[in-house]
Amino acid sequence: MSTPDPATARPPLRRDAQRNRDRILEAARRIFREQGASAPVEEIARGAEVGMGTLYRHFPTKDALIDAIAVARFAEMVEAGEEAVTNDNAAEGLEGLLRVVLEMQIIDRGFRDALSAVTGLKGGEAIELRDQLRGHMTSLLRRAQAAGQYRDDLNGDDISALIWSTGRIVERAGDDAERLATRFQTVHLDGFRTATPSTLTA
Amino acid sequence: MSTPDPATARPPLRRDAQRNRDRILEAARRIFREQGASAPVEEIARGAEVGMGTLYRHFPTKDALIDAIAVARFAEMVEAGEEAVTNDNAAEGLEGLLRVVLEMQIIDRGFRDALSAVTGLKGGEAIELRDQLRGHMTSLLRRAQAAGQYRDDLNGDDISALIWSTGRIVERAGDDAERLATRFQTVHLDGFRTATPSTLTA
C-alpha cells in the first residue's frame, strides 16, 4: 500500500509543483476550518498565493480538495473510535466518542460539512473512513444494549441522526455552540437510556 | 384592524391585477410547499403564468413573498397552540403540539424553511406569529415542569432546538421522513422526561 505500484507510480513532482501543492493544502485546511466547505475556491487560491489554474491542476474539482482535507480529520476520528471500543463500559465509550466528534464539529466547520454531506464526495476516501467510524459506533451501541444501558429499539441510524442534528445545532448556535450542543446531545442521550420508552411513540 | 385605515388604504386593485396577485400566491404556495424557500422566483412566475415584472410589483422582494405565504401556515400553528394550552396535561399538550408542527414540516418544505430561518423575514408578520407559538410552548413546558413531568433544567431554547433539529432530520430523510423524524422526536422527548439527568453532563 505504501510501496509505490509501478503501474500507478508517477514521476516525482517538480520542486515548484510540490511546494505549491503543500501551500494549497495548508490554505485549504485553514479556510475550510474557518469558513466551511462553501468557502469559494478562489479564496483558497489567494490564501495559498497561487493561481486558479495551479489549484485546479492539483485538484481537478472542489470536491476532490475537500475530500483530501477531510481525510485527515476523519482518520483522527476513526482512531478515536478504535480507542473507544476498548472501553469496557460501552455506553461510556460511545458517549465519549460522540463528545470527541462534537468537539471537532465545533472547532472545524469544514469537518462538520464533510461529515454531514449526504451527497458529494462520492467514492472518496473520506466516505470510507466515515463508514468505519459508524461501524465502531454501532458496535458500541449493540454492546450497550446487551448490557442493558440503552433501550433495545435503537440502531445505527439513531446515532447518525444524533450526530447530524448535533451538527445542525452547532451551525445555528454561533457563540456558545459548545454549551447548547452539549446540552442537546446530553438530553438526547438520556432518551437513549430510558428504560421504558414513551408510549407516545407512534 | 380589518377596517381600512384611510391613511393606509389603497385604491382597489384593477381586475387583472387582483387576478394575477391571486395566481401568484397560489403558485407560490404550491411551489414553496414542494421545493422549499430556495425555489427560484422565476419558477413561481412561470407557474402563475405571469412575468417577472408583475410578480415583483406585487411582492417587492422574494422574502416578502415567502413571508406572505408563511403567515397562513404560522397562523394555523398558533391556533393549534391555543388549543394545546387548554390541555390539563401539560406534557401531553406540548407533545401533541410538537407533533402537529412536525407533521407540517413534513408536508410543507416552505413552512419548514420559514420556521428554521434564523435571519431573513426580519420584521415580517410571520416572525411575530412564530414568537407567539414559542410563547405557548414555553408556557406548556413550565407547567409540565411544575407538574414534575419534565426535568427542571429545560427552557424555551431546548424546545426551539428540538424543533429545529427535527426539521433538519426531515430534510435529510427524504422518504420515511415521517418515521425517522417521529422516532427522533420521541427519543428526545424521553430525554425531557428523565427524572435524574445524566451525570455525563459536562
Add this chain to the structure above:
DNA sequence: TACCAAACGGAGGCCTGGCTCCGAATAAAC
C-alpha cells in the same frame, strides 16, 4: 369610443462561484 393611468412581461443587468484556456515562466536534463 377614446383616452390614459395602471398593470403587464421578459430581456437583460449584476453578482457569485465553479471551472478552463493558453501564453508566459521555469525547473531539470543534456
Add this chain to the structure above:
DNA sequence: GTTTATTCGGAGCCAGGCCTCCGTTTGGTA
C-alpha cells in the same frame, strides 16, 4: 547555456438566481 516538458497564473466563460427597466397592453371612465 540551451532546450523542452512541466508548471504557473489569472482573465474569462458559463450557470444560476435576484431583481429592474421600459416599451406594450389593458381595464376603467367620461
